[in-house]
Amino acid sequence: MENNTTAYSLMMAGGLLGCGLLAYAGARERPGASSGKAAALAVLEILLGVLCAAVCAMAAILLIRFQTAAAMGIGNFIAGLTLEDLPFFGAVGGFTLGVYLAGKCMKLPGADTLNRFAAAGAFLIAMARFAEGFLGLFGTGELPEETVLPFPLAVAIDFSGDGSYVEYYLAVFMFEGIAALAAMVFALRKKAAPDTFIRTLFYICLAQVFFESLRTTSIAWLFVKVEQLACFLYAEAVLVWYGERGKGLKNRFLPAAAGLAVCALIVAEEFALDKTDLPHWLIYICMGLELVLLGVLEHRAHQRLTAAKQ
Numbered sequence: 001m002e003n004n005t006t007a008y009s010l011m012m013a014g015g016l017l018g019c020g021l022l023a024y025a026g027a028r029e030r031p032g033a034s035s036g037k038a039a040a041l042a043v044l045e046i047l048l049g050v051l052c053a054a055v056c057a058m059a060a061i062l063l064i065r066f067q068t069a070a071a072m073g074i075g076n077f078i079a080g081l082t083l084e085d086l087p088f089f090g091a092v093g094g095f096t097l098g099v100y101l102a103g104k105c106m107k108l109p110g111a112d113t114l115n116r117f118a119a120a121g122a123f124l125i126a127m128a129r130f131a132e133g134f135l136g137l138f139g140t141g142e143l144p145e146e147t148v149l150p151f152p153l154a155v156a157i158d159f160s161g162d163g164s165y166v167e168y169y170l171a172v173f174m175f176e177g178i179a180a181l182a183a184m185v186f187a188l189r190k191k192a193a194p195d196t197f198i199r200t201l202f203y204i205c206l207a208q209v210f211f212e213s214l215r216t217t218s219i220a221w222l223f224v225k226v227e228q229l230a231c232f233l234y235a236e237a238v239l240v241w242y243g244e245r246g247k248g249l250k251n252r253f254l255p256a257a258a259g260l261a262v263c264a265l266i267v268a269e270e271f272a273l274d275k276t277d278l279p280h281w282l283i284y285i286c287m288g289l290e291l292v293l294l295g296v297l298e299h300r301a302h303q304r305l306t307a308a309k310q
Contacts, residue, residue: 008083008134015127020046022120029192030108030116041106045117048105049098056094057086064219064226084138087219089208089227092125092201114197118187122200126180132173139173141214172214179207195302202238202298205231206291213270213287223274232263235294242301249304255297262290 020042027038058078062069064087069077096114099121103113132139133155140155147154152174159165183204190196212218212228219226239256246252269283 003136003138004134008131011127011131011134015124015131016046016050018127019120019124022123023117026116026118026120026192030112037106041102041108041113044102044105045099045113045120047098048102049095052098052101053091053094056097057091060087060090060093061085061219064221084135084217085219087227087230088128089205089230092121095121095124096201111194111197112192115192115194118190118197118200119184121197122180122184122187122204125204126177126184129173129177129180132176133171137169138217139171139176140216141170141172142216143168143170169216170214172211175214176208176211179211180204183207198238199298199302202235203295205234206295206298209235209266210284210288210291213273213284223270225270232259232266235259235298236263239294239298239301242298242305246301246305246308249308252301255294255301258297259294262294265290 023045024038024042027033027041028035030038058081061081062074062077065077072080099114099117100110103110106113129139137157143149143154148168149170152171154168155171157167157169159167183200186203187196187200190199208231209228212225212231218228236256236259239259240253243253243256266287269287272278272283273280
């Protein structure tokens with residue numbers, strides 16, 4: 001299955017357009033904001049976001065593949081990179097930086113700018129994930145032999161060209177996109193409430209810990225999937241931050257402690273997926289339940305922090 005770069009580019013362009021419109025809508029709701037200033041902010045967020053996303057994604061892969069880059073020469077290494085080589089969440093981090101800088105350029109509070117951009121950012125992540133469907137087997141996962149599932153659960157790859165030899169692959173990119181859209185709905189409901197951005201990204205990253213395990217194409221150090229680790233570290237950092245903010249509350253570090261326990265379990269489960277004959281469906285059910293538990297703990301921890309401020 002060949003890459004359809006034209007379709008991918010068109011979908012990403014549409015994603016950026018939709019992101020810009022949502023960013024404008026979020027900025028327009030700021031008290032006293034004019035339509036002109038909201039439009040200028042949205043355009044600047046997209047421009048700086050794309051620029052910083054490209055720079056940070058390349059910087060991230062250089063750090064991850066430093067030895068290879070040093071051996072090849074940084075120029076040759078960068079010249080040989082393809083879209084599939086770049087870390088997705090390196091780009092997400094860069095885009096976040098670009099949005100923050102756009103707010104600062106417009107002399108707006110950085111946190112408020114990000115909170116109002118949260119829904120737009122989640123929408124862009126969803127479109128970027130859906131667009132992976134045009135990148136061949138990138139963004140898919142393995143299925144047991146002779147398993148047949150309809151789209152959007154799976155994609156059918158006709159290797160013969162005449163339908164005589166078709167294989168099915170799990171459409172992980174669709175699940176990732178749907179999860180990001182769910183996070184967008186969450187952000188729209190919260191609007192510009194404090195912590196909307198970090199919470200929206202928390203849920204996206206929490207889901208990605210699971211989905212990254214399903215993907216067959218991932219950047220890895222030995223058996224450690226780099227983006228799975230990065231997403232979990234972000235989620236754990238949010239839980240630790242809640243603990244730091246909750247001075248005077250009982251068991252304020254319980255969610256963070258639960259996060260470490262879940263991390264240990266997921267490491268064991270990843271080992272079991274690779275080195276044992278345990279049923280994969282059972283392992284994934286356990287992993288999913290553990291991550292749902294962390295989501296519940298985050299929600300309750302944030303509720304306690306909010307109540308303590310009132």
